[in-house]
Amino acid sequence: MHAGNLLAGMLEAAGVSHVFGQPGGQTAALYDGIAALAGIRHVLVRDERSGGYAADAFARLTGRPGVCDVTVGPGTTKLADGLVESLNASIPVIAIVGELPADWEPLREKGVASQGFDQVGFLKSITKSTLVVPSVAALPDLVRAALRIATSGRPGPVAVVIPHDILDSAWDPGDDSLDFAVDERSSRAPALRCVPDQASIADAAALLDASARPLLIAGGGVHTSRAWAELADLAGLIDAVVVTSFTGKGAVDETAALAGGVLNPLGSPAALELAREADTVFWCGCKIGQNTSHNWQLPLPTQATIQLDIDPAELGRTFRPSVALFGDARATLYALAGAVTQRHRRAWRQRAARAVRKAAAARAAEETSDSAPVAPQRVMAELASRLTEGDVVVSDASFSAGWIAAHVPARRGSRDFLFARGQGGLGYAVPAAIGACAARPADRVVTVSGDGGFGYAIGELATHAQLGTRSTHVVLNNGTLGWLAMWQQLYFDGLRESVDLEGPAARPSFAAAARGLGCAGFTVDSPGEIADALDAALGCDGPAVVDIRIDPAATPIHSFRRRLAEGGHYARPGTVYQLPGWHCSPEAPDRH
Ligand SMILES: Cc1ncc(C[n+]2csc(CCOP(=O)(O)OP(=O)(O)O)c2C)c(N)n1
Numbered sequence: 001m002h003a004g005n006l007l008a009g010m011l012e013a014a015g016v017s018h019v020f021g022q023p024g025g026q027t028a029a030l031y032d033g034i035a036a037l038a039g040i041r042h043v044l045v046r047d048e049r050s051g052g053y054a055a056d057a058f059a060r061l062t063g064r065p066g067v068c069d070v071t072v073g074p075g076t077t078k079l080a081d082g083l084v085e086s087l088n089a090s091i092p093v094i095a096i097v098g099e100l101p102a103d104w105e106p107l108r109e110k111g112v113a114s115q116g117f118d119q120v121g122f123l124k125s126i127t128k129s130t131l132v133v134p135s136v137a138a139l140p141d142l143v144r145a146a147l148r149i150a151t152s153g154r155p156g157p158v159a160v161v162i163p164h165d166i167l168d169s170a171w172d173p174g175d176d177s178l179d180f181a182v183d184e185r186s187s188r189a190p191a192l193r194c195v196p197d198q199a200s201i202a203d204a205a206a207l208l209d210a211s212a213r214p215l216l217i218a219g220g221g222v223h224t225s226r227a228w229a230e231l232a233d234l235a236g237l238i239d240a241v242v243v244t245s246f247t248g249k250g251a252v253d254e255t256a257a258l259a260g261g262v263l264n265p266l267g268s269p270a271a272l273e274l275a276r277e278a279d280t281v282f283w284c285g286c287k288i289g290q291n292t293s294h295n296w297q298l299p300l301p302t303q304a305t306i307q308l309d310i311d312p313a314e315l316g317r318t319f320r321p322s323v324a325l326f327g328d329a330r331a332t333l334y335a336l337a338g339a340v341t342q343r344h345r346r347a348w349r350q351r352a353a354r355a356v357r358k359a360a361a362a363r364a365a366e367e368t369s370d371s372a373p374v375a376p377q378r379v380m381a382e383l384a385s386r387l388t389e390g391d392v393v394v395s396d397a398s399f400s401a402g403w404i405a406a407h408v409p410a411r412r413g414s415r416d417f418l419f420a421r422g423q424g425g426l427g428y429a430v431p432a433a434i435g436a437c438a439a440r441p442a443d444r445v446v447t448v449s450g451d452g453g454f455g456y457a458i459g460e461l462a463t464h465a466q467l468g469t470r471s472t473h474v475v476l477n478n479g480t481l482g483w484l485a486m487w488q489q490l491y492f493d494g495l496r497e498s499v500d501l502e503g504p505a506a507r508p509s510f511a512a513a514a515r516g517l518g519c520a521g522f523t524v525d526s527p528g529e530i531a532d533a534l535d536a537a538l539g540c541d542g543p544a545v546v547d548i549r550i551d552p553a554a555t556p557i558h559s560f561r562r563r564l565a566e567g568g569h570y571a572r573p574g575t576v577y578q579l580p581g582w583h584c585s586p587e588a589p590d591r592h
Contacts, residue, residue, distance in 0.1 A: 008033030215243065246264055490564070
């Protein structure tokens with residue numbers, strides 16, 4: 001027995017069922033440990049970045065830490081994309097990182113010892129915590145620490161760096177001096193739940209009671225806390241409109257009466273209208289990020305605000321909230337539901353219903369469009385009509401996020417939609433789907449990417465094929481890096497430089513590539529072909545790619561649409577660089 005057995009055994013005891021990664025000599029003992037156990041399996045990905053994304057998606061869908069492994073050096077640098085995504089989106093991930101033998105420190109520089117570099121310094125800047133294992137005796141404590149840190153408070157990724165000689169060294173399972181039990185409380189986030197003090201709850205309830213037009217903005221914290229029922233209960237009690245960030249999509253059933261959709265420049269116009277009209281805005285488990293806040297123009301200085309976060313350092317970052325609530329979303333929403341006066345707001349309900357109806361009517365024409373090249377809105381509507389409860393939708397970081405947000409409604413309060421909004425890196429969807437399929441083996445997983453983003457991770461189709469995942473990968477193929485093509489056109493006077501992904505002699509076929517990698521592949525060139533292709537792909541037992549040629553002039557960004565319709569050439573937007581300006585929300589009413 002060796003330390004790899006000890007590590008694998010502790011992970012299995014913590015409920016870890018899958019480890020995603022790519023082997024190196026330095027981590028072979030971990031693989032040996034996993035191979036000897038029945039309750040944990042290793043999933044080989046084609047690139048360490050994919051292991052990080054797969055672990056991230058697994059964690060989002062299960063609440064349990066997603067685990068990935070890399071070898072020293074190039075494995076670590078390639079993992080960085082996944083770790084930053086998880087760090088920024090507060091996702092519990094544990095990365096097992098191979099390291100040079102402990103004594104080889106003098107040989108690390110410039111790769112004198114093969115693959116060496118200062119990976120601990122590098123990892124420290126992109127993880128919640130980076131732990132270096134100095135001995136086998138310290139390994140159990142450090143694995144427990146990694147689980148505890150990843151799942152407690154604001155979750156995040158933790159790297160456990162294990163020198164080669166330590167992972168390979170002998171371990172005697174009969175040695176009673178090592179306790180390798182794990183605390184089951186830290187095998188799932190949130191490890192523990194805390195509630196704000198009574199006075200803050202009462203202040204927030206008084207503010208909601210005084211409000212005529214309350215609006216809740218739900219972020220990823222609602223999912224992490226599994227606060228779906230409590231959010232719906234509170235919103236229903238006080239007739240609050242609920243909108244979400246991308247990451248928060250699915251915090252409420254979007255087909256319900258008071259759901260306003262996704263609040264984002266690529267999101268629902270109704271969400272923005274209502275967020276501006278509300279008199280009290282409740283930010284719930286949602287960092288006040290650039291996109292959800294529309295470049296920090298929200299909340300308006302006149303709006304009373306409640307900010308609820310598990311991370312006290314977030315409270316007051318971009319404005320001073322009328323009431324700050326430091327707590328777990330589920331526990332706090334439950335407490336608030338018991339503290340508010342149940343009061344209905346008929347005028348606000350009617351206003352919200354009108355805004356939602358207007359946005360739906362505007363979408364309907366696009367969703368039934370017969371135009372060729374195909375309208376992406378039509379693709380999304382056809383996809384949405386074929387999805388059933390439990391299906392998981394994974395978005396890449398391009399226009400696809402906006403198309404999904406607006407045209408594929410969440411039909412229940414649950415985390416069924418994944419967006420790469422932590423870092424916004426292209427190439428998230430296909431590798432994340434590996435983790436999603438592992439987390440939800442009974443459900444279908446659908447990814448939506450642009451052709452640029454899809455190219456980043458096309459090799460992982462071979463992983464999907466090898467695993468036989470029930471996944472469908474939709475490529476909205478406009479032949480360009482659409483977002484950047486439009487940016488250049490609008491802000492650089494019609495520029496078109498290095499945004500086209502094909503030329504007269506080369507038009508990639510993603511369907512053919514998919515078939516070459518062991519998946520089914522379908523091509524769609526006209527609207528009439530969408531239905532059959534989606535039916536065929538979704539009906540496959542294994543993975544399938546649907547390569548759909550879409551209109552390159554289509555964009556979900558409202559400001560781009562407006563500007564393109566107005567003729568298209570704009571000066572560079574200098575105001576983007578200005579600091580948003582911190583403000584104080586109105587004082588909470590005096591309760592006494
Ligand atoms: C790794 C990475 N590189 C660059 C960008 C900047 N970027 C944002 S959207 C985009 C274009 C994406 O093109 P595609 O995937 O084809 O989708 P489309 O914009 O056409 O919907 C680029 C290059 C990014 N977000 N991530």
